[in-house]
Amino acid sequence: MNQPLAEALTHLRMGNQTFLINFYQDQRDHFARWARRQHQLEPAAAHELLRGVLVDFYDQVIDGRLTKLPADVRNYLYGMAQEHIQAEKTTAELPRVEAGRRQQLLRVFGQLGTDCQQVLMYFYFRGYNFEKVAGKMGFANATVARIQKTSCLRKLLELRIRATGEGAAGGQASAATI
Amino acid sequence: MMSPAELRPFLDELERFADGQMTSAEQADFEERMQREPALREAHEAYEQLAADLRWVAGHESLRHRLLALDRRLDQRHTALVRIKRRQRRAQTRWGTIFTVAVLLLLGLWFLLRPAGPRGGRAWENYYVADPGLPQSATLDEHRPLLAQAMEQYREGHYPAALHALRRVPTDNLGPDTLLYYNGIFLLSQGDGSAARPYLRRVIQQPGSALASKARYHLAVAYWAAKQWPEARAAFREVASDSSNEYRQAAQRVLQADVLRDED
Numbered sequence A: 001m002n003q004p005l006a007e008a009l010t011h012l013r014m015g016n017q018t019f020l021i022n023f024y025q026d027q028r029d030h031f032a033r034w035a036r037r038q039h040q041l042e043p044a045a046a047h048e049l050l051r052g053v054l055v056d057f058y059d060q061v062i063d064g065r066l067t068k069l070p071a072d073v074r075n076y077l078y079g080m081a082q083e084h085i086q087a088e089k090t091t092a093e094l095p096r097v098e099a100g101r102r103q104q105l106l107r108v109f110g111q112l113g114t115d116c117q118q119v120l121m122y123f124y125f126r127g128y129n130f131e132k133v134a135g136k137m138g139f140a141n142a143t144v145a146r147i148q149k150t151s152c153l154r155k156l157l158e159l160r161i162r163a164t165g166e167g168a169a170g171g172q173a174s175a176a177t178i
Numbered sequence B: 001m002m003s004p005a006e007l008r009p010f011l012d013e014l015e016r017f018a019d020g021q022m023t024s025a026e027q028a029d030f031e032e033r034m035q036r037e038p039a040l041r042e043a044h045e046a047y048e049q050l051a052a053d054l055r056w057v058a059g060h061e062s063l064r065h066r067l068l069a070l071d072r073r074l075d076q077r078h079t080a081l082v083r084i085k086r087r088q089r090r091a092q093t094r095w096g097t098i099f100t101v102a103v104l105l106l107l108g109l110w111f112l113l114r115p116a117g118p119r120g121g122r123a124w125e126n127y128y129v130a131d132p133g134l135p136q137s138a139t140l141d142e143h144r145p146l147l148a149q150a151m152e153q154y155r156e157g158h159y160p161a162a163l164h165a166l167r168r169v170p171t172d173n174l175g176p177d178t179l180l181y182y183n184g185i186f187l188l189s190q191g192d193g194s195a196a197r198p199y200l201r202r203v204i205q206q207p208g209s210a211l212a213s214k215a216r217y218h219l220a221v222a223y224w225a226a227k228q229w230p231e232a233r234a235a236f237r238e239v240a241s242d243s244s245n246e247y248r249q250a251a252q253r254v255l256q257a258d259v260l261r262d263e264d
Helices: A005-013 A018-039 A043-063 A073-086 A096-110 A114-126 A130-137 A142-169 B004-018 B024-036 B038-113 B145-155 B159-167 B176-189 B193-205 B212-225 B229-241 B248-257
Strands: none
Touching: A005 A018, A005 A043, A018 A043, A018 A073, A018 B038, A043 A073, A043 B038, A096 A114, A096 A142, A096 B038, A114 A130, A114 A142, A114 B038, A130 A142, A142 B004, A142 B038, B004 B024, B004 B038, B024 B038, B145 B159, B145 B176, B159 B176, B176 B193, B176 B212, B193 B212, B212 B229, B212 B248, B229 B248
């Protein structure tokens, strides 16, 4: 965690996740000991919990729910872990419709193949152009990368239409709109 | 807001527009159509929201995957470290065992090959008052260099060499009792009580020999060294009771210690 804390939030918002990756690398063992002592969690479960907490923290930053980095990040993250364990969320949450829509997209994203997920992550999160996506994925050229990305986006949309249809059938029409 | 199914017919066009795949004329035309066609405008808004949500999902999943990959790497490193430590511990245990066995073997060897102590039949050496040998003044005579050499070797503890030199001393140069006496002394000093006995006994039998009383003590010790306990006890008692014998106290000490018996 050499990165100054003040800059960490800015970097996270710009999609630089190094701060959280370094935090996990440095604190994983400490967190596992804490979780074992406080909650009798096995190391593997504690690691999974910390990963979930860090992703949650990242979501908070990206969604704009967290606008100021806590003075003691470790304390804050351990507090989030405690809430996870006790299932008592006190941190700010997204409006229900928005949260539902994103969670649904997250679920259908997970149904895509690994290559499709990777292409969409490179394009929409990393902001790579088609040429770079082609280089990273081993495609022949940028056109192939564009066709792949288009195809993957369509697959995602079809999966979402299917999920929306199921949701509507189950009486959850509120999350059906995009 | 437009549903995903309703977005489908607009997707090609919206994607080309968003990804910068349109020519300038196509782009201007598309923007103009968006002003005129509410359905296209709504589809564009829906597409922008989908792209924003997808960016969020991609970031979320990217972090999740990176953390998962890091977790696997850390687990592998931890496993490797545990394996290395276990191997080191095994090696340390192996070398420790080898070292311990080697030390035990060496101790066993030392125990088997160590020189026999006083209780191994040489207890007499603890009590023995050795003869000082002839003084240098008595031997530094040009006629008796071999005797001087024998005495020197004796005092230095080289008993076989002393014996060898003594036996080369001409008999006409030295009294027979002296020669017999030191033969016995040298033999006794090298631990051969049985061989020493006849010499010392003959000194005692020499009429009027000044060395007879001393020879009695050394004969007693020779019996002891040869483990002839009754003879040793009788000889020591004789010396201990002779007030004129210079070894009287040494003999008394042996008798008081009550060591004239087979200790094995």
